Amino acid sequence: MNEPTSKPKPNYLTSGNTVSSWLLTVDHKRIGLMYLLGMTFFFLIGATAAALFRFELATHDANVFANDTYNRLFTMHGIIMVFFFLIPAVPGVLGNFLVPLMIGAKDVAFPRLNLASWYIYMLGGTFTLAAILLGGIDTGWTFYTPYSSVYADSNVILAGSGVFITGFSSILTGLNFIVTIHKMRAPGMTWMRLPLFIWAQYATSIINILGTPVIAITLLLVVFERSLGFGIFDPQKGGDPVLYQHLFWFYSHPAVYIMILPGFGVVSEVLACFSRKRIYGYEFVAFSSLAIAAIGFFVWGHHMFTSSQSEYAGLIFSILTYLVGIPTAIKIFNWVATLYKGSILLSAPMIYTLGFIGLFLVGGLTGLFLATMALNVHLHDTYFVVAHFHYVMVGGMMMAWLAGLHFWWPKMLGKMYNEFWARVGAVIIFFGFNFTFYPQFIAGYMGMPRRYHVYDIEYQPFQMLSTVGAYFMGVGLIICFVTLVSSIFKGKPAGKNPWKATGLEWNQADSPPDQHNFTSPVKVDVEAYDYTDERIYQDT
Amino acid sequence: MSHAVTDTEHKPYQQHHFENMEQQTQSTLLGIWLFMAQEILFFGGLFAAYTIYRILYPAAWAAGASSQNVFLGMVNTIVLIGSSVSIVMAVHSARHDDRKAILKWFAVTLLLGTVFFGIKAIEYGTKWDHQLVPGLNWNNEHALHTLQEHAPKNVEITELPKGIQIYYSLYFVMTGMHALHMVIGFGLAFWIMAKTAKGRFNSEYYPHIEYFGLYWHFVDIVWIFLFPLLYLV
Numbered sequence: 001m002n003e004p005t006s007k008p009k010p011n012y013l014t015s016g017n018t019v020s021s022w023l024l025t026v027d028h029k030r031i032g033l034m035y036l037l038g039m040t041f042f043f044l045i046g047a048t049a050a051a052l053f054r055f056e057l058a059t060h061d062a063n064v065f066a067n068d069t070y071n072r073l074f075t076m077h078g079i080i081m082v083f084f085f086l087i088p089a090v091p092g093v094l095g096n097f098l099v100p101l102m103i104g105a106k107d108v109a110f111p112r113l114n115l116a117s118w119y120i121y122m123l124g125g126t127f128t129l130a131a132i133l134l135g136g137i138d139t140g141w142t143f144y145t146p147y148s149s150v151y152a153d154s155n156v157i158l159a160g161s162g163v164f165i166t167g168f169s170s171i172l173t174g175l176n177f178i179v180t181i182h183k184m185r186a187p188g189m190t191w192m193r194l195p196l197f198i199w200a201q202y203a204t205s206i207i208n209i210l211g212t213p214v215i216a217i218t219l220l221l222v223v224f225e226r227s228l229g230f231g232i233f234d235p236q237k238g239g240d241p242v243l244y245q246h247l248f249w250f251y252s253h254p255a256v257y258i259m260i261l262p263g264f265g266v267v268s269e270v271l272a273c274f275s276r277k278r279i280y281g282y283e284f285v286a287f288s289s290l291a292i293a294a295i296g297f298f299v300w301g302h303h304m305f306t307s308s309q310s311e312y313a314g315l316i317f318s319i320l321t322y323l324v325g326i327p328t329a330i331k332i333f334n335w336v337a338t339l340y341k342g343s344i345l346l347s348a349p350m351i352y353t354l355g356f357i358g359l360f361l362v363g364g365l366t367g368l369f370l371a372t373m374a375l376n377v378h379l380h381d382t383y384f385v386v387a388h389f390h391y392v393m394v395g396g397m398m399m400a401w402l403a404g405l406h407f408w409w410p411k412m413l414g415k416m417y418n419e420f421w422a423r424v425g426a427v428i429i430f431f432g433f434n435f436t437f438y439p440q441f442i443a444g445y446m447g448m449p450r451r452y453h454v455y456d457i458e459y460q461p462f463q464m465l466s467t468v469g470a471y472f473m474g475v476g477l478i479i480c481f482v483t484l485v486s487s488i489f490k491g492k493p494a495g496k497n498p499w500k501a502t503g504l505e506w507n508q509a510d511s512p513p514d515q516h517n518f519t520s521p522v523k524v525d526v527e528a529y530d531y532t533d534e535r536i537y538q539d540t
Numbered sequence: 541m542s543h544a545v546t547d548t549e550h551k552p553y554q555q556h557h558f559e560n561m562e563q564q565t566q567s568t569l570l571g572i573w574l575f576m577a578q579e580i581l582f583f584g585g586l587f588a589a590y591t592i593y594r595i596l597y598p599a600a601w602a603a604g605a606s607s608q609n610v611f612l613g614m615v616n617t618i619v620l621i622g623s624s625v626s627i628v629m630a631v632h633s634a635r636h637d638d639r640k641a642i643l644k645w646f647a648v649t650l651l652l653g654t655v656f657f658g659i660k661a662i663e664y665g666t667k668w669d670h671q672l673v674p675g676l677n678w679n680n681e682h683a684l685h686t687l688q689e690h691a692p693k694n695v696e697i698t699e700l701p702k703g704i705q706i707y708y709s710l711y712f713v714m715t716g717m718h719a720l721h722m723v724i725g726f727g728l729a730f731w732i733m734a735k736t737a738k739g740r741f742n743s744e745y746y747p748h749i750e751y752f753g754l755y756w757h758f759v760d761i762v763w764i765f766l767f768p769l770l771y772l773v
């Protein structure tokens with residue numbers, strides 16, 4: 001891994017080569033890379049599960065898996081992807097790597113806590129992995145009671161504990177970021193000069209701190225109910241299973257903003273760089289992140305329009321859900337306005353980013369369909385919902401994650417990847433994604449319920465398309481993976497600022513950065529995204 | 541770091557990634573308050589469940605609360621408030637650089653904490669004997685008998701009120717989570733006492749002691765809410 005580079009300058013990768021120098025590191029950059037490894041591992045497991053059940057879904061009858069196996073596969077896909085990929089991906093990897101660099105700090109405020117967060121994440125992952133290896137879990141990623149607490153005959157306790165434990169890694173990372181952003185900014189780095197990535201991380205961290213503890217206690221109650229027989233969600237003892245849904249979605253709806261807000265941050269950075277323009281309406285984009293975080297806490301009931309919730313409550317949740325559309329639309333409009341008259345370069349990160357805007361728009365607008373109570377009754381628990389959240393989570397979040405990974409890869413590892421193959425991967429993923437999930441909108445609208453693998457033959461063409469699309473997308477992901485990994489061995493040195501981007505991480509830190517981030521004192525005297533600043537065009 | 545050499549020389553307890561002590565102090569203070577915020581939300585989920593079920597099952601709550609030993613709960617409340625005072629004294633001693641006094645007040649705090657656990661164990665034990673633990677040894681007949689015995693004079697209980705098991709489930713989860721926080725507090729206290737004994741703190745630098753104090757107060761305040769909600773209503 002550590003072959004001699006052309007630059008003899010020491011950096012964070014070369015300072016200390018022992019295993020313990022990695023496992024006991026308190027360097028935020030190394031911890032970011034460790035998250036990258038852990039998260040890629042979990043992503044591969046979740047993707048494998050998807051590949052398996054998509055194969056089964058291609059035809060309308062049961063060919064390969066029994067019902068029970070199918071249930072365990074999609075549950076495993078959901079739990080792993082949500083809790084071990086979507087939530088930690090951008091904050092854990094890019095956030096850890098970039099937050100201190102972008103604000104001109106030497107590290108996060110609590111480096112040891114940061115390392116502890118990684119171990120907590122891996123411990124939670126180990127529990128969940130154990131649950132899978134011991135036979136899996138079949139409740140769906142939502143752990144709905146009373147099925148999960150009383151009837152399910154699978155490893156709910158282990159998987160629930162895994163998610164419970166991992167939650168604390170999100171909480172502690174969020175805490176670390178908020179303190180870091182408040183207290184560790186370099187001289188001159190005012191709030192209104194912060195990169196929008198930081199604003200997004202800040203808003204995410206607030207949700208992490210206020211939302212995650214609620215799901216922690218909720219899952220703990222499920223575990224107690226299952227192991228000890230307490231009855232808080234058990235109707236036989238007077239408990240209310242719908243209360244579980246309220247508590248679950250009180251976290252899990254804001255959690256979709258935990259997943260997507262960091263992606264918004266990435267998009268703002270990449271878009272500004274490859275349009276060579278300051279983000280249009282910087283303040284609006286910054287504050288809309290906070291607005292989404294705030295309003296996002298009051299919309300959870302839109303998951304429960306059909307769960308005996310009163311229609312008046314439903315009405316309010318429906319209106320509040322529309323309200324979230326406003327700050328989100330502000331972002332989209334401002335991004336599009338940034339492109340206007342920009343000098344656009346269609347690099348690989350930019351292709352992902354433009355793909356993000358289009359796909360997220362579809363995902364967001366179909367979200368408004370679902371927030372309409374009358375329509376929701378028809379679409380609830382159909383493939384329409386599946387398509388909607390995959391447009392947001394995969395078309396949105398995963399595309400943003402890949403954009404960010406490609407964009408900052410040269411900074412993280414000091415090597416350039418093969419631009420041609422990276423673009424090929426990006427385009428294939430974009431088309432593969434649409435082939436996978438667009439047909440699901442139609443199947444869902446026609447009434448196909450989710451979570452069935454034996455279904456009416458009239459839906460077969462859509463499911464078949466979906467399966468072919470998924471494998472197509474898989475090819476794109478493999479190309480992307482191989483391109484990035486091979487760049488470590490064969491890539492050209494990146495140089496300090498290969499994209500000629502603004503930001504402290506590009507202009508004042510080497511690629512890869514020094515162990516202490518900056519070799520000279522940092523002082524900020526320019527606004528964010530000042531692409532007229534000549535200093536970024538002078539390579540050093 | 542030549543530009544940073546002013547009156548703030550590098551203190552031995554300043555971590556290298558902070559520019560100066562003020563930044564370090566402010567950061568840790570903000571960190572501990574954010575931690576409190578997540579703690580409030582953690583218990584918040586339980587209080588939300590409590591509120592809903594109490595509105596749904598007022599009779600169960602009335603019967604359940606009157607089966608509690610208010611005297612023991614009262615003693616425990618006083619014991620915990622006492623331990624809050626003693627931890628304040630520990631912080632006060634730290635401010636005056638009195639290592640012996642810090643250790644003494646920590647010991648008093650832990651002693652009071654142990655008394656609390658002792659009383660809590662008696663209460664849990666009584667409930668176990670009366671077969672009032674949902675799921676583990678719940679017995680409808682015994683439960684009804686116990687509730688009738690403890691009911692106020694003007695109230696007659698003829699059958700088990702609906703939701704009574706929810707009351708006891710919440711009782712055990714809420715007090716159990718509170719006790720778990722105290723156990724964690726004990727661990728932290730021993731760690732800080734060891735650090736104190738080694739002379740790691742002085743009148744300028746004692747954040748661990750101060751923040752432990754905040755944590756301990758938080759745990760106390762949770763109990764201050766639990767006591768009336770579970771015993772007195």
